[in-house]
Amino acid sequence: MPGPGVPAVAALAAAPCKSEVVCHNTYMKSLTEHLEFEVPNRRGFVNITSTVEGLVRKSGVREGLCLVNAMHITASVFINDNESGLHHDYEAWLEKLAPHAPTSQYEHNRTGEDNADAHLKRQIMGREVVVAITKGQLDFGPWEQIFYGEFDGRRRKRVLVKVIGE
Amino acid sequence: MPGPGVPAVAALAAAPCKSEVVCHNTYMKSLTEHLEFEVPNRRGFVNITSTVEGLVRKSGVREGLCLVNAMHITASVFINDNESGLHHDYEAWLEKLAPHAPTSQYEHNRTGEDNADAHLKRQIMGREVVVAITKGQLDFGPWEQIFYGEFDGRRRKRVLVKVIGE
Amino acid sequence: MPGPGVPAVAALAAAPCKSEVVCHNTYMKSLTEHLEFEVPNRRGFVNITSTVEGLVRKSGVREGLCLVNAMHITASVFINDNESGLHHDYEAWLEKLAPHAPTSQYEHNRTGEDNADAHLKRQIMGREVVVAITKGQLDFGPWEQIFYGEFDGRRRKRVLVKVIGE
Numbered sequence: 026m027p028g029p030g031v032p033a034v035a036a037l038a039a040a041p042c043k044s045e046v047v048c049h050n051t052y053m054k055s056l057t058e059h060l061e062f063e064v065p066n067r068r069g070f071v072n073i074t075s076t077v078e079g080l081v082r083k084s085g086v087r088e089g090l091c092l093v094n095a096m097h098i099t100a101s102v103f104i105n106d107n108e109s110g111l112h113h114d115y116e117a118w119l120e121k122l123a124p125h126a127p128t129s130q131y132e133h134n135r136t137g138e139d140n141a142d143a144h145l146k147r148q149i150m151g152r153e154v155v156v157a158i159t160k161g162q163l164d165f166g167p168w169e170q171i172f173y174g175e176f177d178g179r180r181r182k183r184v185l186v187k188v189i190g191e
Numbered sequence: 192m193p194g195p196g197v198p199a200v201a202a203l204a205a206a207p208c209k210s211e212v213v214c215h216n217t218y219m220k221s222l223t224e225h226l227e228f229e230v231p232n233r234r235g236f237v238n239i240t241s242t243v244e245g246l247v248r249k250s251g252v253r254e255g256l257c258l259v260n261a262m263h264i265t266a267s268v269f270i271n272d273n274e275s276g277l278h279h280d281y282e283a284w285l286e287k288l289a290p291h292a293p294t295s296q297y298e299h300n301r302t303g304e305d306n307a308d309a310h311l312k313r314q315i316m317g318r319e320v321v322v323a324i325t326k327g328q329l330d331f332g333p334w335e336q337i338f339y340g341e342f343d344g345r346r347r348k349r350v351l352v353k354v355i356g357e
Numbered sequence: 358m359p360g361p362g363v364p365a366v367a368a369l370a371a372a373p374c375k376s377e378v379v380c381h382n383t384y385m386k387s388l389t390e391h392l393e394f395e396v397p398n399r400r401g402f403v404n405i406t407s408t409v410e411g412l413v414r415k416s417g418v419r420e421g422l423c424l425v426n427a428m429h430i431t432a433s434v435f436i437n438d439n440e441s442g443l444h445h446d447y448e449a450w451l452e453k454l455a456p457h458a459p460t461s462q463y464e465h466n467r468t469g470e471d472n473a474d475a476h477l478k479r480q481i482m483g484r485e486v487v488v489a490i491t492k493g494q495l496d497f498g499p500w501e502q503i504f505y506g507e508f509d510g511r512r513r514k515r516v517l518v519k520v521i522g523e
Contacts, residue, residue, distance in 0.1 A: 053219055053385055053523045055420040057491050088221040089355060090258060092422060092487050096498025098437045104318055105264045105310055110298035114307050115314075118289065123450065132442035141446050144437055148447075148482055150314055152436055155258050155321055155487055157353035159223045164351055166262025185496055187489035189421060189522060190355060191219045219385055254387040255521060256424060270484055271430045271476055276464035280473050281480075284455065316480055321424050321487055323519035325389050330517055332428025356521060357385045 056084035056188040059096070064178030067125075070112050071173040073102075073184065077156075078163055080186050087161045089190015093171060094153035096183040099143035101150035101174035119146045119176075143176035150174050158190055222250035222354040225262070230344030233291075236278050237339040239268075239350065243322075244329055246352050253327045255356015259337055260319035262349040265309035267316035267340035285312045285342075309342035316340050324356055388416035388520040391428070396510030399457075402444050403505040405434075405516065409488075410495055412518050419493045421522015425503055426485035428515040431475035433482035433506035451478045451508075475508035482506050490522055 058080050062071060073093070081091055093102050105111065123145035128134045131141030154171060157164040173184055224246050228237060239259070247257055259268045271277065289311035294300045297307030320337060323330040339350055390412050394403060405425070413423055425434045437443065455477035460466045463473030486503060489496040505516055 053420075055522070057420075057489065057496065088219075088223075090256065090353065090422065092489055094487075094489070096501065098498070098500050103314065105314070106299075108299060108302065110301055111307060111310055113298045114311070118311055122288065122454065132445045133438075133440060135442055136440065141443060144443055145446065145450055148435065148437070151317065151483065153487060155260075155319060157223065157258055157260070157351055159353070164223065164353065166264070166349060166351075168264050169262065183498060185489055185498075187422065187491070187496065190221070254385075254389075256422065256519065269480065271480070272465075274465060274468065276467055277473060277476055279464045280477065284477055288454065317483065321426075321485060323389065323424055323426070323517055325519070330389065330519065332430070332515060332517075334430050335428065356387070 053189065053191055054084060054086050054089075056080060056086070056186070058186045060184040060186065061181060062173055062175065062184065063181050064175040067176070067178050068116060069175045069178060070115070071175070072107055072170055073173050074170045077171055077186055081158055081163055081188055082161070084188040086158050086188050086190035089158045089188060091156045091158055091163065092153060092185070092187040093156070094185050095147070095173070096185050099140050099147055099177035100182055101147045101152060101176070102154055102171065102184060103150045103174055104154050104156075104169050104171055106168055107170040115150075119149060122146075122149060140177040146176045147174070158188065219355065219357055220250060220252050220255075222246060222252070222352070224352045226350040226352065227347055228339055228341065228350065229347050230341040233342070233344050234282060235341045235344060236281070237341070238273055238336055239339050240336045243337055243352055247324055247329055247354055248327070250354040252324050252354050252356035255324045255354060257322045257324055257329065258319060258351070258353040259322070260351050261313070261339070262351050265306050265313055265343035266348055267313045267318060267342070268320055268337065268350060269316045269340055270320050270322075270335050270337055272334050273336040281316075285315060288312075288315060306343040312342045313340070324354065385521065385523055386416060386418050386421075388412060388418070388518070390518045392516040392518065393513055394505055394507065394516065395513050396507040399508070399510055400448060401507045401510060402447070403507070404439055404502055405505050406502045409503055409518055413490055413495055413520055414493070416520040418490050418520050418522035421490045421520060423488045423490055423495065424485060424517070424519045425488070426517050427479070427505070428517050431472050431479055431509035432514055433479045433484060433508070434486055434503065434516060435482045435506055436486050436488075436501050436503055438500050439502040447482075451481060454478075454481060472509040478508045479506070490520065
């Protein structure tokens with residue numbers, strides 16, 4: 026965005042660029058941040074909305090996109106309701122669709138891991154969300170909240186927040 | 192954005208600012224629109240492809256990305272086939288994976304709502320799609336169509352379309 | 358990115374554009390490529406990580422986003438582990454959640470197709486991934502790999518890679 030006293034883009038475009046003209050533009054901006062988590066149980070949901078909102082402010086981006094993704098393949102980032110009953114329902118439902126036990130039912134667990142179910146659960150809940158930034162803020166509906174979903178916790182994991190725009 | 196009567200970016204680019212100085216740029220553009228829906232039944236699918244195509248044209252973006260997302264957490268935006276038999280199959284399949292009744296099976300419904308299943312169904316079908324814009328158009332495969340998926344209708348809901356690019 | 362010897366963006370903005378000053382900017386860049394696949398069986402997973410990495414390098418984008426999406430509605434692009442046991446588990450799990458046979462259970466198959474299950478499986482695994490580009494590379498966690506997931510193969514299909522950024 027042109028600052029105060031700087032000719033707007035439209036005016037610039039109309040005038041040839043000469044020595045009197047400030048060559049000013051909207052520069053593309055970006056911000057990259059990695060969030061760290063260590064969920065104490067195997068599974069859990071963490072509300073990261075305010076953290077992401079803070080990063081969007083820090084980026085200075087007014088119009089753009091904000092990508093938030095799990096960097097681990099047994100975890101999710103998703104947008105839904107901040108309601109504990111619903112989180113209980115997600116937990117029960119995912120366990121029904123992709124049960125943890127018996128761990129021997131999964132070939133992946135022959136590698137010595139016991140987290141095959143976590144790789145499946147993460148596909149249901151998704152790896153990432155892309156959120157619009159409008160007038161410097163996440164352009165959210167009334168109940169949208171961003172969650173980190175852990176399906177194989179008890180160790181450090183990361184989420185990437187990438188903001189691009191102008 | 193340059194207004195009417197303002198030289199287009201390409202023309203500007205063709206003319207040197209002065210002999211020594213080349214002021215040359217592509218400007219980043221963006222467009223934000225909110226679509227409104229009121230699906231008369233609890234569940235339904237609405238083809239929004241042509242609406243989104245119109246917004247991409249309106250944006251003037253030639254190369255970029257188009258984000259289309261449900262702003263409500265009991266609804267989806269997804270890309271699939273415009274075929275009524277398939278939509279029937281989605282309906283039956285989602286009801287099998289995340290049944291609406293008995294509503295008492297979900298803790299979320301203890302809040303007085305009866306839409307826990309809608310929060311689950313939306314995770315299967317997804318919140319959003321990101322579509323490439325190439326040469327001013329949605330860069331689609333032969334059968335790709337964008338749908339709004341409603342899982343708890345009979346009230347007003349919104350979808351966000353955000354276009355960024357140049 | 359300003360090259361060596363070029364004034365930084367902040368300095369540029371502060372100084373009027375004079376004859377000695379090269380008005381230099383970060384240009385938005387984009388790259389569009391379509392990958393072709395012909396998976397010999399009905400279903401299969403193809404690791405496309407190194408192909409996408411090569412396209413990001415080709416784009417010259419240092420900070421931005423990379424969208425990779427299936428252009429067909431019976432296929433997926435997803436990020437998970439490059440481990441053959443897990444791929445076997447995905448195959449078995451998807452077949453349990455959305456069985457291919459009997460094909461008569463799906464209304465979509467009354468059109469003469471037999472691929473309704475593929476449209477369902479693709480919703481679980483997703484259409485697309487959006488990956489951050491940081492310092493010229495895909496900003497990946499330790500095990501993230503990009504896969505093309507085919508659920509109705511034995512014919513040519515395409516994946517779109519779109520890079521935008523600066």
